[in-house]
Amino acid sequence: MSSYLGRILLVDDDQKVTRFYTATFNRAGYQTVAASDLSEMRDALSRQSYDAIFLDLKLGQENGLDGLPYVLKNAPFTKVFILSSQNSIDKAIECMDRGATWYFTKGAEPDDILAKLSHYLNDRPVPTNNGMESWRESMVGSSPAINDTAGTIRKLKDVDSTVLILGESGTGKEVVARALHEASSRSAGRFEAINCGAIPENLLESELFGHKKGAFTDAKQDRKGIFELCDKGTLLLDEIGDMPLSLQTKLLRVLQEKEVQPVGGSSTIKIETRVIAATHRDILDEVKCGRFREDLYYRLSVIVVQIPALRHRKEDIPLLVEHFIKKFSKRFAREIKPPGQAIYARLMSYDWPGNIRELQNAIERGIVLSSNGEISIDDMFAHFKVRTLDESPDATGDLAFLDHPFFDLPLTDAKQAFEKSYIERLLKNNKGNIAELARKSGRYRADLYRVIERYGIDVESFRQEK
Amino acid sequence: MGMTEQNFVSRFNNDEFYRSLLVSFSNDLPAVLEHLQKFVSGEQFAEAAAVCHQMVGSSATYGYPALAGIFEHLESVLEKEVADHELIASDIRMLKTVGEKICEFTATLAEN
Numbered sequence: 001m002s003s004y005l006g007r008i009l010l011v012d013d014d015q016k017v018t019r020f021y022t023a024t025f026n027r028a029g030y031q032t033v034a035a036s037d038l039s040e041m042r043d044a045l046s047r048q049s050y051d052a053i054f055l056d057l058k059l060g061q062e063n064g065l066d067g068l069p070y071v072l073k074n075a076p077f078t079k080v081f082i083l084s085s086q087n088s089i090d091k092a093i094e095c096m097d098r099g100a101t102w103y104f105t106k107g108a109e110p111d112d113i114l115a116k117l118s119h120y121l122n123d124r125p126v127p128t129n130n131g132m133e134s135w136r137e138s139m140v141g142s143s144p145a146i147n148d149t150a151g152t153i154r155k156l157k158d159v160d161s162t163v164l165i166l167g168e169s170g171t172g173k174e175v176v177a178r179a180l181h182e183a184s185s186r187s188a189g190r191f192e193a194i195n196c197g198a199i200p201e202n203l204l205e206s207e208l209f210g211h212k213k214g215a216f217t218d219a220k221q222d223r224k225g226i227f228e229l230c231d232k233g234t235l236l237l238d239e240i241g242d243m244p245l246s247l248q249t250k251l252l253r254v255l256q257e258k259e260v261q262p263v264g265g266s267s268t269i270k271i272e273t274r275v276i277a278a279t280h281r282d283i284l285d286e287v288k289c290g291r292f293r294e295d296l297y298y299r300l301s302v303i304v305v306q307i308p309a310l311r312h313r314k315e316d317i318p319l320l321v322e323h324f325i326k327k328f329s330k331r332f333a334r335e336i337k338p339p340g341q342a343i344y345a346r347l348m349s350y351d352w353p354g355n356i357r358e359l360q361n362a363i364e365r366g367i368v369l370s371s372n373g374e375i376s377i378d379d380m381f382a383h384f385k386v387r388t389l390d391e392s393p394d395a396t397g398d399l400a401f402l403d404h405p406f407f408d409l410p411l412t413d414a415k416q417a418f419e420k421s422y423i424e425r426l427l428k429n430n431k432g433n434i435a436e437l438a439r440k441s442g443r444y445r446a447d448l449y450r451v452i453e454r455y456g457i458d459v460e461s462f463r464q465e466k
Numbered sequence: 467m468g469m470t471e472q473n474f475v476s477r478f479n480n481d482e483f484y485r486s487l488l489v490s491f492s493n494d495l496p497a498v499l500e501h502l503q504k505f506v507s508g509e510q511f512a513e514a515a516a517v518c519h520q521m522v523g524s525s526a527t528y529g530y531p532a533l534a535g536i537f538e539h540l541e542s543v544l545e546k547e548v549a550d551h552e553l554i555a556s557d558i559r560m561l562k563t564v565g566e567k568i569c570e571f572t573a574t575l576a577e578n
Contacts, residue, residue, distance in 0.1 A: 016494065016524040020487055027483060058519060085523035085534070107526025107534065 004190070004229050005029040006051035006121055011041045011067070012083070013059045017106065021054065021083070024110045031229065038067040038449060045071065048207070048226070049174075049193035049236075050078050051121050055100075057084040057091070065095065066450050072099045072331070073360075077178065079120050099331055135182035138175055140323045141316030145308035149176060152305050157183040162255065164240075164300045165278040167307030170357030173278040174236060176307055181234040186274060189233030192226050197242030205247055206263050209254070215264025227260045227273050234274045240300065241281035241292060252296045275300070310352040310359065317347050320356060324363035325375070336367055337374050346377050354458070361456040369413070382417060420455040423448070424462075432462030485575050491528045492572035495565045499558075506544075506554055515544040533564050 008030045012018050018034040025032040033050075035041040037059050044050070053071060057064040064082070071080055079101040084091070092103035101120050104113055136150055153176070156163060163180065165173045174193060181191040199207055206215075210225030226235060237243070243251065254260050255275060259268040277300045286292035310317070321339065329336045339347075352358050365382060366375030423437070430436040438445045452459060498521060505514035518541035525534035540557040543550055 012523075014520045014524050016491060016520075017527050019490075020524075020527050023483065023487060056523070060516075085519070085526060085538075105526070106523040107529070107531060 003029055004031065004224070005118070006031075006190070007049070007192070007229075008032045008117075009041065009044050009050045009053045009078075010034045010083075011036075011038070011053060011059065011064065012056040013037060014056075017056070017083075024114070028114050031224075038062050038064070038070075039445060041067055042070060042074075042449070043198075045075050045078075047195050047198045049191075050075065052079045052081060052101075052117060054081050054083040054104075057082060057086060057095075065098065066453075068095075068098055068100065070449075070453050073364075081117070081120075097333065133183065135179040138179055138182075139172070140320050141313060142319065143308075143313040143315045145313040146316060149305060149307060150179075152303075153180050153183050156180060156303060156305075158185060160274050161302040162274075162300050163276045163303045163305055164283070165276060165305045165307060166283065167278075167280065168309050168355055169280045170355030171307040171309060172356055173280075173307055174238065176305060177234070177236040177276045177278060180276060181274075184234070184274070186233055190230040191234050191236070192230040193236040193238055194226055195238045196247075197239035201244045201247070204244070205250065208247070209250070209260040210262035210265075212262050212264040215262070219264065222262070225260060225262060227254065227271050228269055230273055231271050232273070234276060237275060237277045239279055239281075240277040241279035241283050241286050243292075245291070245293065248293045248296050252293065252299060255296075255299050310355045314348050317359070318344055320359055321347065321363060324360050325367065328364050328367045332367055334367055334370065335373050336370065339375055343375070343377060347380075365456060382420075416455075419451065420457065423451055423455070424457060427457070427459060427462040430462075432459045432464075434459065488528060489572050489575060491524070492565075492569050495568060499561055499565055502561075503558060506558065509549070511544045511549060515541050518544060530564075530568060533561070533568065536560050536564065 005028065008025050010018050010021055010025075010032055012021075012034070013036045015036075018036075022032045022034055030051075033044055035044050041053070041055075053075075055064045055067060055071075064084075068080060071078060080099065082092070082095045082100050082103045083106060084103070085106045087105045095103050102116055104116075135153070139146055139150060157180070163177075165176055167173050167176075177193070178191060181187060194207060196204065206219075206223070206225065208225050208227055210228055211219045211223050213219055213221050237251075254271075257268070258272065259270050261268045283292060283297060283301075287294050287297050310320075321344070325336050325338070328334075347359075354361075362380040363375065366380040369379035369382065370376070422441075426437050426440055427433075430440070434445055434448060438448055441448065443451075451457075498517065502514055502517050505511070505517065518537045521537040522534050522541060525531075525537060536557055540554065540561070543553050543557060
C-alpha cells in the first residue's frame with residue numbers, strides 16, 4: 001500500500017459502488033469509510049475528521065445535497081466531492097454553487113478522480129499579502145485575548161510538548177489546534193482529529209492504536225490506528241474529558257513510551273506524533289470526581305491554552321460578523337449590505353453563550369431570512385421568539401398563541417417559526433431523541449434532519465438538559 | 467456492446483485488482499436482473515426504477531457505459547405515468563443480452 005494520504009468518507013447507498021471506490025482509494029493510500037445515508041454520514045463526521053467526502057446525490061429517498069449544509073457547517077476543513085450518476089452540467093454547477101469542491105460522474109476514470117482529489121487536498125490557501133501568518137488568518141479577531149492565544153501558538157510552534165486546549169463549546173478549539181499544527185515544523189505532516197466522546201468504547205482503542213487481523217470478529221485485515229497514521233504530524237484528541245477510564249490508562253502509556261500496541265498485536269510501534277487534547281469540560285473537576293486520571297491530566301497539560309469565550313472578546317464581534325457575512329453571502333448568492341451601528345450595538349450587548357458557533361448560526365439565519373439585502377436583529381434572533389413560547393407553554397394556556405409574534409410575521413415566516421417551535425418543543429420533551437421525534441411528528445428521520453439543519457437547532461443541547 | 471477485452475485493458479490496464487472487482491460485479495448481475503424482472507412483473511415500477519437508478523451508477527463505475535445507458539433508459543420509461551410494457555420488456559431483453567455477454571467476458575477474465 002502507498003503511504004498514507006488522508007481519510008475519505010464515501011456516502012453512497014449502493015454497496016457495489018462503495019466497494020469499488022473504497023478499494024480504489026485505499027489502494028492509492030487513503031483510509032476510506034463508507035456511509036449509506038445522511039444519518040450515517042453525520043455520525044461518521046462527529047467521530048473524526050475527514051479530508052474529503054464523496055457524496056452521492058440520490059441516497060434512497062434522500063437527496064444527498066441536503067447533507068451539504070451540515071458538512072460545510074460542521075466539517076469546514078473537509079472538501080466535498082459529488083459522485084453522481086447524473087451527467088448534468090446544470091446539476092454540477094448547482095452543487096458547486098452550494099459549496100461542493102468538484103462534481104464527478106460515476107464512470108469517470110479512477111485515475112482522474114485520484115488526480116483531482118490529490119490536487120484539491122494539497123491545494124493550500126494562498127496567503128493574503130497582509131504580513132500575517134497564514135494560520136493566524138484562520139483565527140478571526142484582533143482583541144488582546146485572541147492575540148494572546150496567537151502569541152502562545154507562536155511560542156509553541158517549535159516545541160513538541162503536549163498541549164491541552166480548554167474552552168467552552170463553540171469557541172473554536174479545533175481551529176486553534178489546526179493553527180498550532182500549521183505554525184509548527186510538522187505542518188508538512190498529517191493533522192488528524194478524533195472525537196473521543198463520539199466513538200463507542202470498544203471501537204475507540206482500535207481507532208487510536210490500530211488492530212491486527214483476527215483481533216476481533218470484524219478485523220479482517222491489519223489496520224493502522226490514527227496515532228500511526230499521523231506519525232510526525234499532529235493528533236487532536238477532542239473531547240478528551242469523555243474518554244473512558246480504561247483507555248486513559250493505555251493513552252498514558254502511549255504518551256510516556258511514545259509507542260503504540262495495536263489491538264491483538266504483541267509488538268509495539270514507535271511513533272512521533274504530537275498530541276493536542278481538547279475538552280469543553282472542567283477537567284480538574286473530572287479529576288476530582290474520579291472520572292479522569294490525575295496522572296494523565298498532568299501528562300496532557302504540559303501547556304494549557306485557554307480559548308476565551310466570545311463574551312470575553314466582544315471587540316472581535318464586528319470582524320467575525322464581517323467574516324460570516326462574506327462567507328454566507330457567497331454560499332447563498334445573496335448581496336448583503338454591511339449592518340449598521342444599531343445592529344452591532346445589539347450584537348455586542350448579547351453574551352453569546354454558544355460562542356462563535358452561535359454567532360455564525362445567527363448570521364446565517366439573518367442572511368437566509370433576509371428579504372431586502374439587509375440582516376435584521378429579528379431574523380438573527382428569531383429562535384428566541386420561539387423559545388419564549390416554549391418556556392411557558394402552559395402558564396397562559398393555548399391562548400398564548402394569540403399574543404405570539406407569529407402574528408406579526410408574513411404567513412410563510414410564521415409557518416417556519418411554528419415549525420421550529422414545534423420541533424424544539426418535541427425535542428425538549430424527548431430529551432433530543434430523534435427517533436421519538438420522528439414517531440410523534442409522523443415524519444421520516446431524514447426529513448427531520450433537514451428541518452433541524454435548516455433552523456440550526458442544536459439537538460445536543462436538548463440531550464444535555466436535565 | 468458493453469465491455470470488451472480491449473477497453474478493459476485500456477481502462478484498468480489488465481489490473482488484477484480491478485479484475486476481481488469486475489468478476490464480483492458480473493457475478494451479482496443475474497440476481498439484479500432477476501430482481502428487476504420480479505418488480506416489473508408485479509408492476510412495482512417505482513421499486514424497479516430505484517434498482518435501475520443504482521445500476522446506472524454502478525455499471526458506469528465498473529466500466530460498462532452501454533449497460534448504464536440501457537438502465538438509464540429503462541429508469542426513465544419506468545418513471546412515466548403510463549407504463550409502456552412493450553418498451554419495458556424490450557429494455558429488459560436487451561439488459562439480459564448485454565448481461566450475458568458481460569458474464570461471458572468476465573468468465574474469461576476469471577480463467578486468465
